[in-house]
Amino acid sequence: MSGARLEVRDLSKSFRGLKAVRNASFEVPAGEIVGLIGPNGAGKTTIFNLIAGVMAADSGTVTLDGHSLAGLRPDQVCRAGVGRTFQIVKPFAGLSVQRNVVIAALNLAPDIDAAERRAVEILDRLGLKPKRHQLAGALTLPERKRLEVARALATGPRLLLLDEVMAGLRPTEVDVMVGVFKELNASLGITILLIEHVMRAVMALSRHIVVLHHGEIIADGTPEAVTRHPKVLESYLGEEALG
Amino acid sequence: MIGRLLGEAGTRARIALGLAALVLLAAPAMVDDYLLTVLTQSLFFAYLGQSWNVMMGFAGLLSLGHAMFVGLGAYVAGALFVHFGLPPVIGLFPAMALAALVGAAIGFLGFRFSIQGVYFALLTIAFAEFIRILFDHFTWVGGSSGLFIPVDNRTVNDLVHLRGTPEMFYYLALGLSVAALALSRLLLAGRLGHRWLAIREDQEAAQALGIDVFRAKMAAVVLSAAMTSLGGVFYAFYFNNMFPEQIFNINLSIELLLGPIIGGLGTLIGPILGAFVLTPLSELLSALTERHALIGIKHFVYGLCVVLIVVFLPGGLWPWIARRLGLDRPPGDGT
Numbered sequence: 001m002s003g004a005r006l007e008v009r010d011l012s013k014s015f016r017g018l019k020a021v022r023n024a025s026f027e028v029p030a031g032e033i034v035g036l037i038g039p040n041g042a043g044k045t046t047i048f049n050l051i052a053g054v055m056a057a058d059s060g061t062v063t064l065d066g067h068s069l070a071g072l073r074p075d076q077v078c079r080a081g082v083g084r085t086f087q088i089v090k091p092f093a094g095l096s097v098q099r100n101v102v103i104a105a106l107n108l109a110p111d112i113d114a115a116e117r118r119a120v121e122i123l124d125r126l127g128l129k130p131k132r133h134q135l136a137g138a139l140t141l142p143e144r145k146r147l148e149v150a151r152a153l154a155t156g157p158r159l160l161l162l163d164e165v166m167a168g169l170r171p172t173e174v175d176v177m178v179g180v181f182k183e184l185n186a187s188l189g190i191t192i193l194l195i196e197h198v199m200r201a202v203m204a205l206s207r208h209i210v211v212l213h214h215g216e217i218i219a220d221g222t223p224e225a226v227t228r229h230p231k232v233l234e235s236y237l238g239e240e241a242l243g
Numbered sequence: 244m245i246g247r248l249l250g251e252a253g254t255r256a257r258i259a260l261g262l263a264a265l266v267l268l269a270a271p272a273m274v275d276d277y278l279l280t281v282l283t284q285s286l287f288f289a290y291l292g293q294s295w296n297v298m299m300g301f302a303g304l305l306s307l308g309h310a311m312f313v314g315l316g317a318y319v320a321g322a323l324f325v326h327f328g329l330p331p332v333i334g335l336f337p338a339m340a341l342a343a344l345v346g347a348a349i350g351f352l353g354f355r356f357s358i359q360g361v362y363f364a365l366l367t368i369a370f371a372e373f374i375r376i377l378f379d380h381f382t383w384v385g386g387s388s389g390l391f392i393p394v395d396n397r398t399v400n401d402l403v404h405l406r407g408t409p410e411m412f413y414y415l416a417l418g419l420s421v422a423a424l425a426l427s428r429l430l431l432a433g434r435l436g437h438r439w440l441a442i443r444e445d446q447e448a449a450q451a452l453g454i455d456v457f458r459a460k461m462a463a464v465v466l467s468a469a470m471t472s473l474g475g476v477f478y479a480f481y482f483n484n485m486f487p488e489q490i491f492n493i494n495l496s497i498e499l500l501l502g503p504i505i506g507g508l509g510t511l512i513g514p515i516l517g518a519f520v521l522t523p524l525s526e527l528l529s530a531l532t533e534r535h536a537l538i539g540i541k542h543f544v545y546g547l548c549v550v551l552i553v554v555f556l557p558g559g560l561w562p563w564i565a566r567r568l569g570l571d572r573p574p575g576d577g578t
Binding site for chain 2: 054074093094103106107111112151155
């Protein structure tokens with residue numbers, strides 16, 4: 001398994017006249033980790049939903065290794081190699097933690113036994129193995145976030161879309177997650193696009209950061225360059241702060 | 244095969260299952276005709292409940308119109324027998340095919356246009372009513388005055404024509420419920436069952452994990468419809484008569500889903516347990532209240548019992564009993 005290259009070109013989406021995303025273009029090279037940041041309501045999750053096939057774009061294209069994802073349903077996008085997590089976690093609360101991940105592993109696994117082996121391995125990687133026989137509904141929020149990641153990983157993605165998986169975690173837990181993603185990226189070469197507000201995680205993980213504001217990309221570059229970009233400072237801190 | 248069916252079932256569960264099987268196999272030798280009828284009807288409702296549970300318990304699709312599949316099965320097999328002498332052992336195939344087709348039509352309309360939850364349930368009621376009215380005016384099968392299958396009390400059991408002794412029908416109902424239990428068990432342990440559970444829990448998340456929600460839901464409706472219609476074939480040749488007013492009635496739809504709800508939604512044993520509580524309860528109440536002139540007292544007490552179980556054991560009887568017997572596993576997780 002290796003990472004896939006994601007390319008987003010001139011992507012636009014409006015909701016009843018409100019332009020949620022305008023002409024957004026960026027790319028995530030194969031095997032890279034890219035952070036997508038921006039204030040609340042900037043359109044980050046909308047971009048994820050457009051990539052994942054939850055909704056159709058008004059215009060623009062999304063391609064994975066050169067293949068268009070246009071018109072595909074979410075399950076087809078998943079089978080094309082895109083795994084995603086949800087900002088508002090969606091565990092299968094009435095099923096065991098292990099079964100949650102087994103279901104995801106069935107995306108590629110030839111049979112239940114193979115899916116179970118894969119699930120246990122991934123749960124171990126995310127430190128959820130001791131809890132695997134509990135109901136997913138009984139997990140704490142940080143554990144649910146990790147379960148989201150475990151499920152997305154179990155589908156065998158070449159591109160992983162992470163939507164605020166660090167939110168609500170303690171700093172030490174953030175460090176653990178950062179370690180997990182670095183390791184995944186290094187060992188499997190999975191490409192990662194992450195939406196994140198926890199700057200500690202974004203700075204530690206991303207080789208490249210895309211900044212979105214009011215649906216438009218206002219900066220795109222290395223973490224150092226982006227955090228010094230005047231437009232970024234303005235959108236995050238307000239004009240007055242800049243003096 | 245048997246190993247796969249038992250799967251991870253523990254020693255206690257195996258012993259309990261073995262005991263239950265022994266009692267059920269030996270029952271006809273130990274009870275009188277009346278009790279045998281009650282047991283046969285319990286098994287019949289266990290089978291219907293198990294079939295309904297495939298949709299609601301596994302895939303989370305609420306059907307309030309399952310009587311239509313019972314009716315379609317009964318009418319197709321019954322009419323083919325009455326008009327063409329086609330034995331039910333062959334007639335069950337067109338019966339199941341038609342029910343599956345109607346199920347597919349409901350599923351297609353419902354899922355293609357994203358009709359969910361209560362609205363999907365309304366769609367199933369609408370279809371059941373539509374079919375009831377259709378049969379009410381369908382004179383070829385007797386219209387509203389019903390279809391009768393010639394009664395012919397043979398002493399020799401004839402499985403091909405489903406004519407025989409009460410014992411034969413008892414074992415037939417037992418066979419049906421065991422087969423439905425085994426099928427449900429295999430489905431839950433397999434790929435399709437996992438997809439259903441995911442959809443039941445969270446459709447959006449299921450889709451994001453690569454599950455084709457439309458196909459999986461269609462499979463649940465088609466399978467559940469076909470299974471239920473086989474119960475209808477049994478109905479036709481056991482009761483020997485059918486009326487649209489009765490067999491397509493929402494009362495039957497409700498009666499067959501109470502078992503799995505009381506027993507434990509989404510569990511494998513729940514539908515059986517529920518049927519074995521409710522059917523005898525109903526009979527018992529009839530016997531107790533027949534001397535009292537109070538109209539509706541039976542239904543009142545029956546309803547009260549159902550309400551009490553739902554209030555005090557919202558997960559159903561089986562998860563509660565399983566915990567007590569140490570057969571515990573998370574509810575809905577393949578118990």
